[in-house]
Amino acid sequence: MTPASRLAEIAPFHVMRILADAQALEAAGRDVIHLEVGEPDFPTPQPIVDAGIAALANHQTFYTGACGLPQLRAAIAGFYASRFGVSVDLRRIIVTPGASGALQLILALLVDRDDEVLLTDPGYPCNRHLVRLFEGKAVNVPVGPASRYQLLAGDLAAHWSDRTVAALVASPANPTGTVLEQAEIAALAAACRERGGALIVDEIYQGLVYGRPHETALAVADDVFIVNSFSKFFQMTGWRLGWLVAPEWAVAGLEKLAQNLFLAPPTPAQHAALAAFDAPTLAILEARRRELEARRDYLARRLTALGFKLNAPAEGAFYLWVDAARLTADAAAFAAGLLAAEAVAVTPGLDFGHAPTMLRFAYSQPIERLGEACDRLARFCKSALPQDKHAL
């Protein structure tokens, strides 16, 4: 027996090898500093945990409707209203098992076999694999520092074909941490609309922005598909809960797909998430956002001093996407060497696209640990690199 042909097109993540090696080091007693994982170190805020515990104690463990608890959909709609001043009918909001579930639904709805979806390179790799899953074709559009690694309306002309059905952007983006301006999103939405296609905006890092306002694409384009999550800003990663916002015409189809793919999102997580938008929770999250901002500033300064280069402003998420070209021509080998020599784990750029000299650092550790990581990194650069390189 042979697996379906799509399997050959799903490359394993390089970071999985890093993770396995890191675990082996830890099993051998080494103190590994994890800057490779896309997960904040903060536990879920206590009011959310408490709401989850209360739900379990009250036996709220039965199926909900496929689109989620009506009161949670209403709470999400309320958050769009209070934080962004945007009015969204709660019937357009579908609660999903993680943002992965949200994107699955949207792609299953939009993508016929051989249809194309435009994505950025670099970008989050699961997205292109999900397009392939439904027998669509992910078209990776190379983006660089000039557009802050973002796809812009001007890129569409060169890449949109008669099989293209959608473009997918992320703001803030993974792995780059860059943000799309509202005017850029409006232009993208208009350009997709003109071509009869959809714009999908991944906002799973929404709220994790530094020195900028909180924003949503819905404020400038009501007909886009939004992917969002309770994982990152609300720090509920393991609960597996996300949501989508869809245009009215798409809702019935998405609901049908949700029934068939998932039955329903996890019930305890939904009850817990009802506490996500309460003032005490939001106060905790704002304090953590400020902490992440301080970490970003610290790590960017240290990495820059070591010879890494930030090519675009990292204004969101919790990643620095740095160019290691001054230090190595092979960032994946550099990452493997750094882990072996100094027990610091980072993600090779190759996981996100054609980026052989890039690395992604997640600032998902306290500043003290980031400092220790940078000290180790400095030692590694000094000892391991050829003289002509580290002299630069």
Add this chain to the structure above:
Amino acid sequence: MTPASRLAEIAPFHVMRILADAQALEAAGRDVIHLEVGEPDFPTPQPIVDAGIAALANHQTFYTGACGLPQLRAAIAGFYASRFGVSVDLRRIIVTPGASGALQLILALLVDRDDEVLLTDPGYPCNRHLVRLFEGKAVNVPVGPASRYQLLAGDLAAHWSDRTVAALVASPANPTGTVLEQAEIAALAAACRERGGALIVDEIYQGLVYGRPHETALAVADDVFIVNSFSKFFQMTGWRLGWLVAPEWAVAGLEKLAQNLFLAPPTPAQHAALAAFDAPTLAILEARRRELEARRDYLARRLTALGFKLNAPAEGAFYLWVDAARLTADAAAFAAGLLAAEAVAVTPGLDFGHAPTMLRFAYSQPIERLGEACDRLARFCKSALPQDKHAL
């Protein structure tokens, strides 16, 4: 914009209309008896709930690995050993977001575009929609009372084409509650193996059997794909947790898919499920199994007396699949009329295949409520049916 063509092939469930009507009746103050839902009325056993609460209190809310907690995979392997005397390497067990997630992974692995998967008609409708999701073709094999509504090895010759990659059976089955004998499963596995295809066995109702031993297909065929769930026997529906067992060769591919589709199954549910196999939990579950058996016996007797016909032995799950032909030629209209007149909700057979005179009754309510439902049903039959019908 138009949705992908697969959407047109996913029919909405008739029961959704029943559910909506039932909710409207309840909103108007009516006491609706729900015999349409595939969910037991029992809350999750307290030891499982307690383990979930402890996990939340201990902040166990971060991502796990894509295949689930190693200790949960080990606990599942232990259950196969202790209950079924079957040895399964824990690396072949992947924990998933519900059985839906397990089947998604298996089909994404096996089904290339235009590949065919054999399913039973009647059968659980989401299964054929998932095949279509990945651009495969679900081939519905009509099955009837002669094979207890099960697909047997002898059916394969007539339906297996050079595009067929797998056959999917369920034991105990939904909607029929019938069980495959071990020899029948062995023959099916051999027949699929001979043809170079896979046998997928849905065991999500495993353990909910009456007057029969607990069994798994793994005892007679080590190379099958197993879909299982914590939802039904362990009564953890809303937690959304299931698992699969795969042949060795398939594991790496399935893990890659799990990383991309789901990232990981829900963490609190996984910690809770660690208590599922403990003796106190199993004692609770055995008491509930006996209660379900008593309900089945009661409901079968009452329905038979009312003129419904059971064409095959309902030895598992919590469904009776009854032929209403003596009462109506249109069971969907009968179900709608029953709900409107007497506030009893049941599922029309059409949701499961070409079964215009069939109805599915879930005995997911206490016997007292089943009794009340049957009293109402008797009144409905008497008042609403044409004289020549209820005279039969």
